[in-house]
Amino acid sequence: MNRREFLKVCSTVATASLASPSLFSKLVQAQEGAFKKYKKALLVKEDGSPLKPEDLKVGKEYIFFYPYRSTPCMLIDLGEEVKGTQVKLSDGTTYYWQGGVGPKKSVVAYCSICPHQLSYPTPEFSFINYYPSDTPSKVVGRGNVIQCCAHMSIFDPKKGGTVIDGPAPNPLLTIVLEFSDGKFYAVGTLGKEPFEDFFDAYRRGLRKRYGSSRKAKELVEKSTVVEVEKYAKEIIRC
Amino acid sequence: MADFSRRDVFKLAGVGALIGTMHLSSTACAATTASRMLPPSKGNRVVIVGGGWAGMTAAKHLKKEMGDKVDVVLIEKRKIFMSCPISNVWLGGLVEMDFLMHDFHTPASKYGYTFINATVTDIDRDKKRVYTTEGYVDYDYLILAPGIRYNYDAWFKGDKDMARICATHFPSAFIPGSEHVALKRKVDNFEEGTFVLVVPPPPHRCPPAPYERAAMIAHVFKKNGVKGRLIILDPKDQIKPKGPGFRQAYEQLYLDIVEYVPNAKVKEVDPVNKVIKTTAGDFKFDDANLNPPHQAGDLAWKAGLVNPKTGWCDVDQLTLQSKLDPHVFVAGDASSVKGFPKSGDMAHNHTQNMVVKALTALLKGKDPYEAVKAPTNTCYSMVNGSPKEAIVINVLYEIDRKKKAPVKKKVNVENTRSARLAHATFEWAKALYRDMFS
Numbered sequence: 025m026n027r028r029e030f031l032k033v034c035s036t037v038a039t040a041s042l043a044s045p046s047l048f049s050k051l052v053q054a055q056e057g058a059f060k061k062y063k064k065a066l067l068v069k070e071d072g073s074p075l076k077p078e079d080l081k082v083g084k085e086y087i088f089f090y091p092y093r094s095t096p097c098m099l100i101d102l103g104e105e106v107k108g109t110q111v112k113l114s115d116g117t118t119y120y121w122q123g124g125v126g127p128k129k130s131v132v133a134y135c136s137i138c139p140h141q142l143s144y145p146t147p148e149f150s151f152i153n154y155y156p157s158d159t160p161s162k163v164v165g166r167g168n169v170i171q172c173c174a175h176m177s178i179f180d181p182k183k184g185g186t187v188i189d190g191p192a193p194n195p196l197l198t199i200v201l202e203f204s205d206g207k208f209y210a211v212g213t214l215g216k217e218p219f220e221d222f223f224d225a226y227r228r229g230l231r232k233r234y235g236s237s238r239k240a241k242e243l244v245e246k247s248t249v250v251e252v253e254k255y256a257k258e259i260i261r262c
Numbered sequence: 263m264a265d266f267s268r269r270d271v272f273k274l275a276g277v278g279a280l281i282g283t284m285h286l287s288s289t290a291c292a293a294t295t296a297s298r299m300l301p302p303s304k305g306n307r308v309v310i311v312g313g314g315w316a317g318m319t320a321a322k323h324l325k326k327e328m329g330d331k332v333d334v335v336l337i338e339k340r341k342i343f344m345s346c347p348i349s350n351v352w353l354g355g356l357v358e359m360d361f362l363m364h365d366f367h368t369p370a371s372k373y374g375y376t377f378i379n380a381t382v383t384d385i386d387r388d389k390k391r392v393y394t395t396e397g398y399v400d401y402d403y404l405i406l407a408p409g410i411r412y413n414y415d416a417w418f419k420g421d422k423d424m425a426r427i428c429a430t431h432f433p434s435a436f437i438p439g440s441e442h443v444a445l446k447r448k449v450d451n452f453e454e455g456t457f458v459l460v461v462p463p464p465p466h467r468c469p470p471a472p473y474e475r476a477a478m479i480a481h482v483f484k485k486n487g488v489k490g491r492l493i494i495l496d497p498k499d500q501i502k503p504k505g506p507g508f509r510q511a512y513e514q515l516y517l518d519i520v521e522y523v524p525n526a527k528v529k530e531v532d533p534v535n536k537v538i539k540t541t542a543g544d545f546k547f548d549d550a551n552l553n554p555p556h557q558a559g560d561l562a563w564k565a566g567l568v569n570p571k572t573g574w575c576d577v578d579q580l581t582l583q584s585k586l587d588p589h590v591f592v593a594g595d596a597s598s599v600k601g602f603p604k605s606g607d608m609a610h611n612h613t614q615n616m617v618v619k620a621l622t623a624l625l626k627g628k629d630p631y632e633a634v635k636a637p638t639n640t641c642y643s644m645v646n647g648s649p650k651e652a653i654v655i656n657v658l659y660e661i662d663r664k665k666k667a668p669v670k671k672k673v674n675v676e677n678t679r680s681a682r683l684a685h686a687t688f689e690w691a692k693a694l695y696r697d698m699f700s
Contacts, residue, residue, distance in 0.1 A: 149685055163654070258685065
């Protein structure tokens with residue numbers, strides 16, 4: 025990282041930390057450009073009211089869109105404190121993943137675009153999903169994983185979305201959450217962003233769904249959280 | 263051309279060049295064959311011969327890894343890409359042909375490599391030069407991804423006429439193109455009688471493909487109310503891989519249609535009288551999909567890189583460099599790596615994780631063995647067309663640094679067919695097409 029890049033990272037991290045001072049100390053630890061700040065978005069329920077911790081069922085997979093209106097993310101309350109950890113990218117970059125947020129520090133969020141070949145949940149199908157412990161993946165015979173059924177990439181939701189097995193070269197992109205005054209906010213991303221490839225690969229589909237590529241790329245200021253079953257007609261678990 | 267030696271080709275080229283000097287107007291082909299197509303290499307040129315699953319993956323990922331530091335040239339003879347994976351599903355009428363078709367131009371434009379639409383006529387490894395119908399290109403490293411060729415000689419002992427008759431009337435359709443369309447027409451038109459499908463002996467391209475193809479043909483026969491049988495003649499003693507999944511499909515969905523015959527090694531094929539003699543008996547057929555044994559593609563033979571005892575190229579088990587020439591990597595089905603099936607997914611995976619990583623390290627002056635990563639292989643097979651249902655096998659490998667070879671770490675199989683896995687089959691394909699073509 026050159027000096028200019030480093031300063032840029034410091035400034036984005038510093039800005040993010042204004043919103044949540046507790047974030048600062050951890051994020052500033054040599055994030056090497058892995059953290060990117062976006063518009064701070066309040067997570068809300070379908071009725072528009074702020075999402076509260078008690079609204080989340082433990083082990084349930086929820087979907088919301090962030091930082092763009094077309095980029096899906098998953099939100100999971102893992103039911104117990106999830107500690108932060110170091111995460112490594114395929115190019116050797118490492119960053120500190122913050123762990124869970126919320127009153128129990130148990131809520132995590134990841135971008136649900138597979139870092140392997142960009143499979144993502146659509147209104148028709150969701151191929152990349154969280155498997156709670158009581159619904160283990162049939163392919164690998166275990167739960168508490170996030171798995172993409174297109175090519176069986178498997179990720180660890182308790183370890184910053186790191187790759188457990190399969191062809192994905194990088195961990196899932198973390199959606200950095202902040203919890204304050206009983207509300208959840210998404211503030212940025214941490215890791216390797218798939219967005220450029222995503223917008224390029226799905227141009228036709230996104231245009232159909234959102235009207236134009238430009239509209240698909242609108243940043244959100246508020247994001248509705250729903251159970252993934254309410255969004256995708258079919259949840260493909262394998 | 264297949265019977266010509268390298269010397270013959272050079273001789274011909276020499277004659278062509280000579281004629282070219284005498285009759286400039288009538289020898290455009292010979293003249294261009296002898297001309298240099300691109301500026302001399304700056305020491306970082308990788309020429310990829312063959313734009314199939316391995317070649318397309320290599321071109322993109324080399325550029326992604328190295329950007330402008332590598333000069334990538336992809337040479338492919340076809341005018342359009344047609345995917346062999348999912349072609350059985352198309353044969354069953356479950357997708358339109360445009361699902362299989364892709365262009366070479368978009369990825370070349372996007373990732374910045376040179377695409378040459380020409381047929382390779384010879385490879386001179388001493389000069390590190392690839393000759394094509396459009397001229398020649400010099401390389402520093404060559405990635406040879408020629409796919410497979412059919413070994414009709416194993417059946418017809420050098421009788422070219424019989425081989426041609428067999429290939430024309432009963433095309434194999436393991437190399438995409440006209441053969442696939444011809445086979446689909448056969449299947450769609452079949453009304454009654456016996457249809458034979460011969461499973462090639464291993465190793466062949468895509469181990470589960472003949473069984474998936476049988477399921478898709480049976481699906482069409484069932485849909486069309488065909489009064490007939492589909493006989494699968496398998497040289498092996500059982501269906502492999504995903505045996506239980508295929509067996510259940512044949513028994514539960516196509517009991518009156520499919521007859522599976524194990525231990526049926528081909529002894530004699532008579533495409534004129536439509537009889538095939540095997541170690542499990544003789545079979546007369548009305549129509550057939552006759553699949554001869556597979557070998558490394560023609561260009562691998564032309565380059566002198568095939569082990570004639572096996573019919574495949576011996577390669578370093580981690581980098582996939584030819585054992586005969588470290589400047590040549592053999593990617594895809596033509597290479598022989600223990601434990602790797604010959605398939606689109608495997609070609610994609612070993613090219614991205616092993617060939618490209620090793621070559622990138624070499625170009626950067628680093629240790630290629632350290633750079634190689636373990637591949638995976640995921641293979642879906644559609645076994646039912648109505649409703650669409652599939653089964654899957656997924657193999658995880660790890661790199662054994664001591665043995666300098668990949669070894670299987672875990673094999674996951676789901677033999678219970680389901681609609682979920684059918685959806686995943688399409689997503690599997692779309693995602694890989696996305697990687698190679700968008």
